[in-house]
Amino acid sequence: MPPTAPARFADGPDYVRSLARGLGVLRSFDLHHDAMTLSELAARSGLARAAARRSLLTLQHEGYVGCSKRRFFLLPRVLELGFAYLSSLKLPELALPEMEELAHRVNESCSLSVLDGHEIVYVARVPVRKVVAITLGVGARLPAHAASMGRVLLAGLDDEALDRWLAQDPLRPLTTRTVRTAKALRREIAAVRRRGYAMVSQELDLGLFSIAVPIRDRRREVVAALNIGTSFSLEVEKRARERFLPALVRAQRAIEWALAHQLTATRS
Numbered sequence: 325m326p327p328t329a330p331a332r333f334a335d336g337p338d339y340v341r342s343l344a345r346g347l348g349v350l351r352s353f354d355l356h357h358d359a360m361t362l363s364e365l366a367a368r369s370g371l372a373r374a375a376a377r378r379s380l381l382t383l384q385h386e387g388y389v390g391c392s393k394r395r396f397f398l399l400p401r402v403l404e405l406g407f408a409y410l411s412s413l414k415l416p417e418l419a420l421p422e423m424e425e426l427a428h429r430v431n432e433s434c435s436l437s438v439l440d441g442h443e444i445v446y447v448a449r450v451p452v453r454k455v456v457a458i459t460l461g462v463g464a465r466l467p468a469h470a471a472s473m474g475r476v477l478l479a480g481l482d483d484e485a486l487d488r489w490l491a492q493d494p495l496r497p498l499t500t501r502t503v504r505t506a507k508a509l510r511r512e513i514a515a516v517r518r519r520g521y522a523m524v525s526q527e528l529d530l531g532l533f534s535i536a537v538p539i540r541d542r543r544r545e546v547v548a549a550l551n552i553g554t555s556f557s558l559e560v561e562k563r564a565r566e567r568f569l570p571a572l573v574r575a576q577r578a579i580e581w582a583l584a585h586q587l588t589a590t591r592s
Contacts, residue, residue, distance in 0.1 A: 342378075342379070345369070345371055345375055345376075345378075345379045346379045346382060346383060348369045348370065348371065348379075349365060349369050349371070349376060349379045349380060349383065349389075350383070350388070350398070350402065351369075352365055352368040352369045353397070353398050358397060358398070359392075359395040359396065359397040360395060360396055360397075361394055361395055361396070362376060362377055362380065362394070362396070365380065365396060380396055384396075386401075387399060387401045388401050388402045389402075414583075414586060415436070415447065415448075415539070415547065415548055415579075415583060416436060416447045416448035416462075418579060418582040418583055418586055419436050419448055419539070419548075419550070419579045419582075420448055420450070422575045422578045422579050422582070423435075423436065423448060423449075423450045423550070423575065424450050425575070426450070426550075426552070426571055426572070426574075426575040427450040427451075427452055429571050430552060430567060430568055430571050431452060432452055432552045432553065432554045432568070433449070433450065433451045433452045433552070433553050433554075434449070434450050434550065434551060434552050434553075434575075435448065435449040435450075435460065435473070435550070435551050435553065436448040436449070436539070436548055436549070436550050437466075437471075437473045437474075437477070437548065437549050437551075438477070438547070438548050438549075439468060439474070439477040439478070440465070442467065442468055442469075442489070442492070442493045443465040443466060443467060443468055443474075444465065444466050444468050444471055444473050444474045444477060444549070445463065445464070445465055446460055446461065446462050446463060446464045446465075447462060447548070448462065449461060449462060466528065467496060467498065467528075468493075469493060469495050469502075469503060469509055470498050470502050470503070470524065470527045470528045471524060471527075471528055471534070471536075471551075472522040472523060472524040472534040472535055472536035472549075472551050473522075473534075473536045473549035473550075473551045474549075475512060475513060475516050475522035475524065475536070476516060476521070476522045476536045476537060476538045476546070476549040476551075477538070477546060477548075477549050478509075478513050478516075479513045479516040479517045479522070479538070479546070480538055480540075480545070480546025486510075486513065490506040490509065490510065491506075493506075495509060498527065498528055498529065499526055499527060499528070499529065499530050501525065501526045501527050501530075502527040502528075503527060520537065520538075521535060521536060521537045521569060521572070522535070522536045522537075523535045523536075523561060523564060524536075525556060525560070525561070526556055530556075531555060531556050532553065532554075532555065532556060533553070533554055533555065533556045533557075533560045533561075533564070534551050534552065534553040534554070535551060535552055535564045535568050535569060535572065536549045536550060536551035536552075536572075537549070537550055537551075537569075537572045537573060537576045538550075538576070539576060539579055539580060539583070540580055541580075541583055541584070542583070542584040547583075550572060550575060550576055550579065551572075552564075552568045552571075552572060554568075
């Protein structure tokens, strides 16, 4: 089987291995690994101890990583990397007024995300203070296969891109209800394409339910997903279709209009 394009590039002269290693070290930190020893970081990043040490010392010198009692941790300056992306992305700014109105209308939290590899990344969120199992904010990541916004974003891929995605993603089960096979997920995505929205019940976390719709640009390409998240109940699907979905579609249309209008105004 021939190597994939990314593998060929990684073996070529334009691939900066030291940069890739540094980014790998940064990605090793998460909610459950906020401070680690050199050995732990080397194991999580898949790097040799010496390579991990050089990356860490460079990141520490540049102000992205701190160290105390032989444990390394991220410093606030790492937020510059995410803020640079968000500041260049006009969609959250355009969507927030509609999201605030949506959250107020249904009294539930709503979020906007984009697809990044096998995860969705939150780029805007309007929370409603309720007791929920997980806390999310801008920059949070979730597995795409188990999230309603992820299903909507995957439904926006063409068949060839979706085939590649399904071939690479192991579909890690998060609860006993999580879709576990590519065949089952493909069926779910086909249903999302037909009806125009996705509903996910307790696949991401037990007790959680969400419904999402796509956000399309002026070329009708899916660029983001908008969702409402709430607690699971026996009547939640009926309530989602009758109450949440109309409110979501209203916000969806307003955001898409604002996005198309903004792009047109920028180019004129």
